[in-house]
Amino acid sequence: MRDNDLPKAGLSRRDLFSTAAAATGALVVGFWMPQRAAGQMTSPEGATSISATWATEPDVKEINAWVVVAPDDTVTIRIAQTELGQGVWTSNAMMVAEELQCDWSKVRPQYASANRDGREMAPEWTLQVMGQGATDPLGGGEPEFGHRSRTGVEGIPNSLYRRMRTNAAASVKDGRYYLQLAGAEARERLLLAAAKSWGVAVEELSAANSVITHRPTARTITYGQVASLAAQTPHPDPERIRIKPPSEWKLMGTEQKNLDVPLKVTGKTIYGIDVRLPGMKWAAVKTCPVYGGAVKSYDFERIRSEPGVISAVEIPIPDPSLIRDRVFSGGIAVIAESWYQAKTALDKMPIEWNVPPAHAARNTANMRAVLIAALDQPGRVHVNLGDCDRAIAGSARIVEATYSTPYLPRARMEPGNATVLVTDNRVDIWIGDQSPQETRQSASRITGIPEQNVYLHMCHLGGGFGRNGNGPQAEQSIYIANQNRGTPIHLLWTREEDFIGTTYRSMGVARLRAALDADGWPIAMEVRTAMDEKAPGAIAAFDKASRYYVPNYRFSTHSATFHIPVGTRRGVGEPAHDFYRESFMDELAHAAGKDPYLYRRELILRTDLPYKADMIKALDTASEMSGWGKPLRPGMARAIALEERGAEGGGHATISAQVHTVSISRDGELRLLRVDVAHEEGFGLVNPLSVKKQIEGQITWFYNDTMLQECNVSEGRISENNFDRFPLSRIRENPPEINITFFKTGHWLRGMGHDRGTSVQSGIADAIFRITGKRYRDLPFRNCDLTWS
Amino acid sequence: MAIELTVNDVRHSVEVAPETPLLWVIRDQLGLTGTKFSCGIAQCGACTLHIDGRPVRSCSVPVSAAAGKAVTTIEGLSADGTHPVQRAWIELDVPQCGYCQSGMIMSVVALLEKHPHPTDAEIDAEVTNACRCSTYHRIRKAIRLAAAQMQRRAL
Numbered sequence: 048m049r050d051n052d053l054p055k056a057g058l059s060r061r062d063l064f065s066t067a068a069a070a071t072g073a074l075v076v077g078f079w080m081p082q083r084a085a086g087q088m089t090s091p092e093g094a095t096s097i098s099a100t101w102a103t104e105p106d107v108k109e110i111n112a113w114v115v116v117a118p119d120d121t122v123t124i125r126i127a128q129t130e131l132g133q134g135v136w137t138s139n140a141m142m143v144a145e146e147l148q149c150d151w152s153k154v155r156p157q158y159a160s161a162n163r164d165g166r167e168m169a170p171e172w173t174l175q176v177m178g179q180g181a182t183d184p185l186g187g188g189e190p191e192f193g194h195r196s197r198t199g200v201e202g203i204p205n206s207l208y209r210r211m212r213t214n215a216a217a218s219v220k221d222g223r224y225y226l227q228l229a230g231a232e233a234r235e236r237l238l239l240a241a242a243k244s245w246g247v248a249v250e251e252l253s254a255a256n257s258v259i260t261h262r263p264t265a266r267t268i269t270y271g272q273v274a275s276l277a278a279q280t281p282h283p284d285p286e287r288i289r290i291k292p293p294s295e296w297k298l299m300g301t302e303q304k305n306l307d308v309p310l311k312v313t314g315k316t317i318y319g320i321d322v323r324l325p326g327m328k329w330a331a332v333k334t335c336p337v338y339g340g341a342v343k344s345y346d347f348e349r350i351r352s353e354p355g356v357i358s359a360v361e362i363p364i365p366d367p368s369l370i371r372d373r374v375f376s377g378g379i380a381v382i383a384e385s386w387y388q389a390k391t392a393l394d395k396m397p398i399e400w401n402v403p404p405a406h407a408a409r410n411t412a413n414m415r416a417v418l419i420a421a422l423d424q425p426g427r428v429h430v431n432l433g434d435c436d437r438a439i440a441g442s443a444r445i446v447e448a449t450y451s452t453p454y455l456p457r458a459r460m461e462p463g464n465a466t467v468l469v470t471d472n473r474v475d476i477w478i479g480d481q482s483p484q485e486t487r488q489s490a491s492r493i494t495g496i497p498e499q500n501v502y503l504h505m506c507h508l509g510g511g512f513g514r515n516g517n518g519p520q521a522e523q524s525i526y527i528a529n530q531n532r533g534t535p536i537h538l539l540w541t542r543e544e545d546f547i548g549t550t551y552r553s554m555g556v557a558r559l560r561a562a563l564d565a566d567g568w569p570i571a572m573e574v575r576t577a578m579d580e581k582a583p584g585a586i587a588a589f590d591k592a593s594r595y596y597v598p599n600y601r602f603s604t605h606s607a608t609f610h611i612p613v614g615t616r617r618g619v620g621e622p623a624h625d626f627y628r629e630s631f632m633d634e635l636a637h638a639a640g641k642d643p644y645l646y647r648r649e650l651i652l653r654t655d656l657p658y659k660a661d662m663i664k665a666l667d668t669a670s671e672m673s674g675w676g677k678p679l680r681p682g683m684a685r686a687i688a689l690e691e692r693g694a695e696g697g698g699h700a701t702i703s704a705q706v707h708t709v710s711i712s713r714d715g716e717l718r719l720l721r722v723d724v725a726h727e728e729g730f731g732l733v734n735p736l737s738v739k740k741q742i743e744g745q746i747t748w749f750y751n752d753t754m755l756q757e758c759n760v761s762e763g764r765i766s767e768n769n770f771d772r773f774p775l776s777r778i779r780e781n782p783p784e785i786n787i788t789f790f791k792t793g794h795w796l797r798g799m800g801h802d803r804g805t806s807v808q809s810g811i812a813d814a815i816f817r818i819t820g821k822r823y824r825d826l827p828f829r830n831c832d833l834t835w836s
Numbered sequence: 837m838a839i840e841l842t843v844n845d846v847r848h849s850v851e852v853a854p855e856t857p858l859l860w861v862i863r864d865q866l867g868l869t870g871t872k873f874s875c876g877i878a879q880c881g882a883c884t885l886h887i888d889g890r891p892v893r894s895c896s897v898p899v900s901a902a903a904g905k906a907v908t909t910i911e912g913l914s915a916d917g918t919h920p921v922q923r924a925w926i927e928l929d930v931p932q933c934g935y936c937q938s939g940m941i942m943s944v945v946a947l948l949e950k951h952p953h954p955t956d957a958e959i960d961a962e963v964t965n966a967c968r969c970s971t972y973h974r975i976r977k978a979i980r981l982a983a984a985q986m987q988r989r990a991l
Binding site: 130131132133134304305307308309310311312313314315316317318320321323354385386387458459460461462507508509510511512539541542736740741743744745746747748751769770771775776777778779781782783785 | 856860867879909910911929960966
């Protein structure tokens, strides 16, 4: 546990603790309040919470790397994923606490140390879990432990905390085996310690609610009383510890309020932007708005005497090998005593850019034309079942549609930031980061300081929506701090800079073509999609097998190379592809003169997909909940769609269906009035409350994608770069009614946080068609004429 | 120049350029980091606080406009997080990432002072803050809960 080794910049450990207190609001103009130094505060419900989230050295010896039990029975649970609103701070803790059988009200989450993860290997017993040759007794799909990249880029590493990435909605899916095991191992050792101290057989003991009972004598002892002994009592045979199946869960599967909410309603949560260090200076940054560009010249002399200004640092284009080969831009940072001074001076500084001419020649229209043209090129064929060309050529009824989706950023509320202190032999980084193992490596590569001397102090993130750790904010800050060794540098992007420092979901187009038989059922379907060749998720929703039965099926991907950095925005490839697929199913149903619910139902029924019963259950449940088929007044319509990830396979999958009830006034004002959601829970949800919140949030997220949001390219740069031109929906647009029904299924889920609610897109598109008679296929619809008479 | 500010009932004299947005004085000079920066152009409302009880977007209000007035931030809403709006937020587990919630709560407190029993239209008109996680569904319910609790307290 070395996270609080003293940095070599005159900062004492006490300063760092005081800083935590300062960020809670206890700081009054440079006056430290030592009584708040441990960062402790009392929550409204009486529970003690820790407002500084990052790893600290415990006062007592840990039981294992995940669990520390203090003499007062407080349980610290180390969390290796980042809390960004998805509830992982609570759900990961629940998985450990379920097995630990501790008093839930005594649990305090704290981030795991990424530094320690860089030094220590995972305990052998965590490697012996399902996915390492062992079989899931429930047969429900196994985590993807295949690769073991040290930085966590691929697969799940075998370093101490295994997977520290927060992505792919996979914290529960991948973590549950070893997190449950970590809780179980600690519980067993507490029991062994109690047995040892009483001189009784461990089999005579039971544990519940942080109390160990010797059943024959009814003697009790608390976890806190035996924790110190447990920490020194190794388990003789940890490989034999088994974890609880869902049928034995007591805490998991119950609705638990998120543990950090009391801090979030009092302003006490420490996000990266809130970190304050003694002697810290601020950096404001401008990078070339055309990606791949860099600074040609700048005139620091013009701003040197502006208030608070200290220096300027030219930032090269961040090494693409540190950020998954994405090419961002070079730029310039101004360092000043306060951020507002730095930003104000930077705005006044003359800067000229070297812009790659080919990039500057790009705009939305010519990029879209390139993608549309790519659809007619051969492409890469992923599935080719039967003979699509012949079936389509021989058919009298062809339906064809071309759809498109725009470039989209994550636009999380907290702009990119990081605070970095580089000294001669150590790097300290305070950051909300979804890929700390990668950032650890970046810090080492940029500074030349070994990875084991890199310390990440993890903060909560003000939104994530697709691994924003892979924007270059960490790399920029490390670079600047490395030029200013000994001085903590807090880099903060403006909102406009945040739109440059993010990766985008690629613009995409799709052409779907189907031949229908005399009864309106598809006999052939051809799907061509195109986006940037570096974009992840190109095969989503269409690969391996059509989700709707068709005897001749071909799916090919096509691509072009553009200069906008693309990445894993919420849902990755799924949302755009779900829009194409489900919109097309609506178009086919209308062409066939059939009910879109029953049309889908019949076509799923005809497949041999492994989870078709679950897909049908989702459709049936959602339609029933919504009153499907009951008359609506003019100007209203319902639309239904299937949402799935992994339904074509036999492992993890997440399946749901939604019905959207929409109204449009005659003058074209659209309201999403009601959403009925039927969602599977697999063997069990860890925290159903968080799942509901994720579903509610994603409905609105995809409403934004449908109605409001797009980023266009003009002269090579992104045009919409703040919330005036890139609107966020407000409470007045939110659906007044959201109904969620969970139903049990027989497999493990693939995740909840990123691709639920994608059907809002096709749902609104189809409702517009039903009400106005107009079919729109290019998202978003904000400029579409929705009037009707 | 020195500007006199009263923030959460504490008087401060801060040396700052008068055109500096109030947000940065609150966050960086007074160390009250609960009030957030997000857009910088008075769009999103993450920086909402009260000047003399009225909600303002502090990223776009010069500190000079608050001179001699009473500023209230999320830290000053209650000593212990027990304002009815905060309690309702906890009860319904409203926040996700939480970044917008300080500003959101300050807007809702102002709404309920103006309209103790707000209609949906009044909520829609007064609460114009943006939440990227989209916690609006729970926010509306929590506003109703807080309004009911405040009424009970007033009786």
